[in-house]
Amino acid sequence: MFDVIVxxxxxxxxxxxxxxxxxACRVCILEKENDVAAGASKANSGIVHxxxxxxxGTLKAGLNVEGAARMEEVARQLGVKYQRxxxxxxxFDGSDREKIETLLARGEKNGVKDLRILEREExxxxxxxxxxxxxxxxxxxxxxxxxxYELTVAAVGNAMDNGAVLKCxxxxxxxxxTDGGFTVYGENDSVRGRYVxxxxxxxxxAIAGMVGDRRFRITPRRGEYILHDKEYGALVxxxxxxxxxxxxxxxxxxxxxxxxxxxxxxxxxxADKEDKQTSADxxxxxxxxxxxxxxxxxxxxxxTVFCGLRATADTGDFIIDSPLDGFxxxxxxxxxxxxxxxxxxxxxxxxxxxxxxxxxxxxxFDPIRRPMHFFAGLSRAEQNELIQKDGRFGRVVCRxxxxxxxxxxxxxxxxxxxxxxxxxxxxxxxxxxxxxxGFCLPYLVEIAARELGxxxxxxxxxxxxxxxxxxxxxxxx
Amino acid sequence: MRKMTDLxxxxxxPAGLCAAAAAYDxxxxxxxxxxxxxxxxxxxxxxxxxxxxxHTFGEELTGPEYAGRCIELVRSxxxxxxxGTTVLDISRDKVITATNETDxxxxxxxxxxxxxxxxxxxxxxxxxxxxxxxxxxxxxxxAQKFVNILGFMPGKSVVILGSGxxxxxxxxxxxxxxxxxxxxxxxMPYSSGLARNxxxxxxxxxxxxxxxxxxxxxxxxxxLEGVTVAKVDGARxxxxxTEEYIPCDTLLLSVGxxxxxxxxxxxxxxxxxxxxxxxxxxxxxxGIEGIxxxxxxxxxxxxxxxxxxxxxxxxxxxxxYLRGARADKTDIxxxxxxxxxxxxxxxxxxxxxVKICFRVSEVCENARLCVYADGAAVxxxxxxxxxxxxxETVALKxxxxxxxxxxxxxxxxxxxxxxN
Numbered sequence: 001m002f003d004v005i006v007x008x009x010x011x012x013x014x015x016x017x018x019x020x021x022x023x024a025c026r027v028c029i030l031e032k033e034n035d036v037a038a039g040a041s042k043a044n045s046g047i048v049h050x051x052x053x054x055x056x057g058t059l060k061a062g063l064n065v066e067g068a069a070r071m072e073e074v075a076r077q078l079g080v081k082y083q084r085x086x087x088x089x090x091x092f093d094g095s096d097r098e099k100i101e102t103l104l105a106r107g108e109k110n111g112v113k114d115l116r117i118l119e120r121e122e123x124x125x126x127x128x129x130x131x132x133x134x135x136x137x138x139x140x141x142x143x144x145x146x147x148x149y150e151l152t153v154a155a156v157g158n159a160m161d162n163g164a165v166l167k168c169x170x171x172x173x174x175x176x177x178t179d180g181g182f183t184v185y186g187e188n189d190s191v192r193g194r195y196v197x198x199x200x201x202x203x204x205x206a207i208a209g210m211v212g213d214r215r216f217r218i219t220p221r222r223g224e225y226i227l228h229d230k231e232y233g234a235l236v237x238x239x240x241x242x243x244x245x246x247x248x249x250x251x252x253x254x255x256x257x258x259x260x261x262x263x264x265x266x267x268x269x270x271a272d273k274e275d276k277q278t279s280a281d282x283x284x285x286x287x288x289x290x291x292x293x294x295x296x297x298x299x300x301x302x303x304t305v306f307c308g309l310r311a312t313a314d315t316g317d318f319i320i321d322s323p324l325d326g327f328x329x330x331x332x333x334x335x336x337x338x339x340x341x342x343x344x345x346x347x348x349x350x351x352x353x354x355x356x357x358x359x360x361x362x363x364x365f366d367p368i369r370r371p372m373h374f375f376a377g378l379s380r381a382e383q384n385e386l387i388q389k390d391g392r393f394g395r396v397v398c399r400x401x402x403x404x405x406x407x408x409x410x411x412x413x414x415x416x417x418x419x420x421x422x423x424x425x426x427x428x429x430x431x432x433x434x435x436x437x438g439f440c441l442p443y444l445v446e447i448a449a450r451e452l453g454x455x456x457x458x459x460x461x462x463x464x465x466x467x468x469x470x471x472x473x474x475x476x477x
Numbered sequence: 478m479r480k481m482t483d484l485x486x487x488x489x490x491p492a493g494l495c496a497a498a499a500a501y502d503x504x505x506x507x508x509x510x511x512x513x514x515x516x517x518x519x520x521x522x523x524x525x526x527x528x529x530x531x532h533t534f535g536e537e538l539t540g541p542e543y544a545g546r547c548i549e550l551v552r553s554x555x556x557x558x559x560x561g562t563t564v565l566d567i568s569r570d571k572v573i574t575a576t577n578e579t580d581x582x583x584x585x586x587x588x589x590x591x592x593x594x595x596x597x598x599x600x601x602x603x604x605x606x607x608x609x610x611x612x613x614x615x616x617x618x619x620a621q622k623f624v625n626i627l628g629f630m631p632g633k634s635v636v637i638l639g640s641g642x643x644x645x646x647x648x649x650x651x652x653x654x655x656x657x658x659x660x661x662x663x664x665m666p667y668s669s670g671l672a673r674n675x676x677x678x679x680x681x682x683x684x685x686x687x688x689x690x691x692x693x694x695x696x697x698x699x700x701l702e703g704v705t706v707a708k709v710d711g712a713r714x715x716x717x718x719t720e721e722y723i724p725c726d727t728l729l730l731s732v733g734x735x736x737x738x739x740x741x742x743x744x745x746x747x748x749x750x751x752x753x754x755x756x757x758x759x760x761x762x763x764g765i766e767g768i769x770x771x772x773x774x775x776x777x778x779x780x781x782x783x784x785x786x787x788x789x790x791x792x793x794x795x796x797x798y799l800r801g802a803r804a805d806k807t808d809i810x811x812x813x814x815x816x817x818x819x820x821x822x823x824x825x826x827x828x829x830x831v832k833i834c835f836r837v838s839e840v841c842e843n844a845r846l847c848v849y850a851d852g853a854a855v856x857x858x859x860x861x862x863x864x865x866x867x868x869e870t871v872a873l874k875x876x877x878x879x880x881x882x883x884x885x886x887x888x889x890x891x892x893x894x895x896x897n
Contacts, residue, residue: 277607306610
């Protein structure tokens with residue numbers, strides 16, 4: 001019997017679980033997929049928005065600003081990368097300028113600091129590679145970037161290190177209200193808890209429906225991206241947005257905290273809640289819009305393309321409320337969900353307290369998590385000392401990203417432990433370089449098999465049927 | 478105090494090994510080869526098919542056998558090697574930082590360096606193919622490693638994109654291990670692979686070669702379930718309405734090799750946009766004095782025999798450099814002119830007989846290969862058939878270079894096809 005069951009191990013569920021793990025209570029995180037951060041949390045822009053975008057007075061606006069203000073400290077505690085690189089919303093004509101001025105006014109009302117409008121000269125100085133046709137821009141110096149899946153893994157890991165339990169491969173099928181709270185049923189398993197938090201992403205409406213809450217609908221919207229080689233990572237310094245149009249924010253061009261260049265996203269209908277395909281039209285749109293803003297970017301150094309599904313609610317705002325006693329929704333968390341996540345967590349805990357949650361704060365809660373990429377941060381002498389003790393830190397497995405076997409083994413042994421190669425990838429960056437696993441994949445299969453104690457043939461990319469190998473050569477049926 | 482080594486060679490494949498042996502034979506003794514895999518031999522270790530060594534040894538060897546001969550050159554000379562050692566950085570003043578399990582992270586100062594890091598494969602992500610991201614999509618070399626080194630099958634029913642030699646070899650390899658290779662797609666209207674590979678890897682096994690085709694969509698949620706292929710037009714764009722779905726659980730990509738020059742860039746070596754390798758002179762010396770390059774890191778070769786030949790040039794060049802030879806003021810650029818995709822070397826810094834390697838930019842039959850020295854033709858000969866996939870050479874005598882200040886290679890008619 002748990003105190004709180006959190007459904008969904010994305011960044012929202014992770015932050016909520018972490019917040020709760022500071023209290024003397026038993027927390028269980030249920031995740032449908034084979035790993036945490038498997039949904040939108042691993043396929044978004046990674047922007048910690050300044051907060052000028054959401055309409056004044058909405059939950060989005062308030063929680064964005066609060067979450068963004070706390071994110072640097074949260075990132076420091078969790079040992080994940082964070083960079084306050086600023087954002088620019090670039091305008092090309094008078095109509096854009098009007099929109100930019102609207103954003104400025106809205107941002108100020110929302111409490112965003114230091115917003116101002118740049119004219120052409122200053123814009124050119126700041127971002128010399130931007131199209132010369134850009135005439136003005138809204139500059140938001142407080143905007144930042146993080147690695148969203150690194151953050152999610154760390155939040156869940158820190159929650160687990162402080163006692164939270166994670167169950168992956170648990171797809172919630174049914175929820176029963178009981179005297180003591182709820183029983184949550186999976187396919188083969190069930191979990192009982194006093195409170196349930198619904199942070200189930202694109203499935204949040206289905207989960208809410210299981211307790212009779214049918215007030216909202218989540219429509220998944222596809223966001224496609226193209227990721228470019230680190231060679232282009234410095235083409236822009238700030239996160240550069242187009243001025244929004246009726247269709248939404250439009251594509252952005254941003255450096256990532258890992259020094260790649262990210263372009264996207266599109267905003268297209270998804271066929272269903274599992275439709276994460278990129279499309280020829282979507283990728284073409286990204287290329288066309290990117291060229292308009294960054295004429296010097298060549299697409300010859302694309303590394304990969306991917307697509308995330310936004311959990312867009314039909315209410316136009318986050319749905320963070322309690323439709324029945326003990327059940328809290330954290331639903332419809334599309335942009336600025338990542339930015340707002342630390343604040344969403346606090347808000348949800350507030351709602352839980354209103355519902356009677358009264359655990360004491362733990363004296364031994366440790367908010368600090370050792371960075372997964374700690375090795376690069378050590379001095380040469382410290383690195384060599386570590387290699388002396390464990391030679392695997394001297395064996396480079398992923399040469400593109402310089403990931404050693406020691407780091408891979410370390411990552412596989414930290415909460416939340418990965419059980420597939422995408423999980424290893426998201427934690428270590430092995431396979432994320434320019435060769436995309438061309439060289440390191442065979443080694444990773446061997447290392448993962450050894451660490452997981454299973455044969456190489458059972459290693460998967462992301463669980464289920466996604467095996468890497470179909471069998472042995474010669475003499476195997 | 479950092480140790481100073483006369484010659485450090487980055488990469489222990491055929492390029493690095495043959496360069497080491499050549500330098501040794503010119504009198505260099507303080508040589509160290511650094512190889513990141515646990516064994517010497519480079520990519521040849523996983524090339525279990527034969528066809529290597531016809532030129533070098535007059536025999537037809539398998540990849541591991543050829544690698545073995547190169548390793549023997551080095552062992553018999555007692556040249557020092559460190560395997561399992563990854564070079565992390567080369568500074569502009571030739572300080573090499575490397576790491577391995579036993580020595581940890583260490584530095585070596587080198588008087589001369591030979592870059593022999595080879596190349597990597599272009600991954601599927603670089604093609605930005607729309608669709609899903611299931612397991613079962615591999616570059617051909619990765620699949621080759623699974624099959625030939627680890628003994629695992631990456632899949633059972635296969636489509637291969639790219640009819641370069643690696644794709645063709647893997648079509649046969651997978652078939653021999655019991656997989657069904659349904660098709661090899663090639664975006665160009667011709668294959669860049671060797672004719673004998675088309676014959677021995679596709680025709681002999683009844684594997685269809687779909688020229689002017691490419692993969693336009695990837696399907697499958699967890700494991701690959703199929704690919705959509707389509708015909709392409711003269712500009713290599715998919716033609717609407719020609720799409721065809723091929724069910725398969727494996728997609729292998731053989732869509733280009735890219736020289737691995739991250740370390741070269743760190744050292745300040747200038748690269749050619751045409752080869753993606755260093756700009757070098759006739760001795761394979763780069764723009765940085767004392768840094769040489771050879772093998773696939775310099776330009777992608779199709780025959781390892783020519784790698785060995787080029788490596789010997791670099792080895793001799795490095796030896797001369799260590800003896801005190803320095804480039805004089807000579808700097809004769811070699812221009813890749815009409816229908817020539819690139820030349821190696823790109824310049825002459827020492828007048829001597831030279832063999833210039835080049836590739837044509839389109840399929841050509843019965844063309845005239847011309848070399849001009851300051852506008853005057855010094856070589857003019859028939860080139861019966863040339864394809865971009867086959868590296869060609871043209872020899873120039875010292876006298877032909879003479880007092881020229883610039884050289885140009887180009888192809889002049891008679892019949893050149895540009896692939897329409």
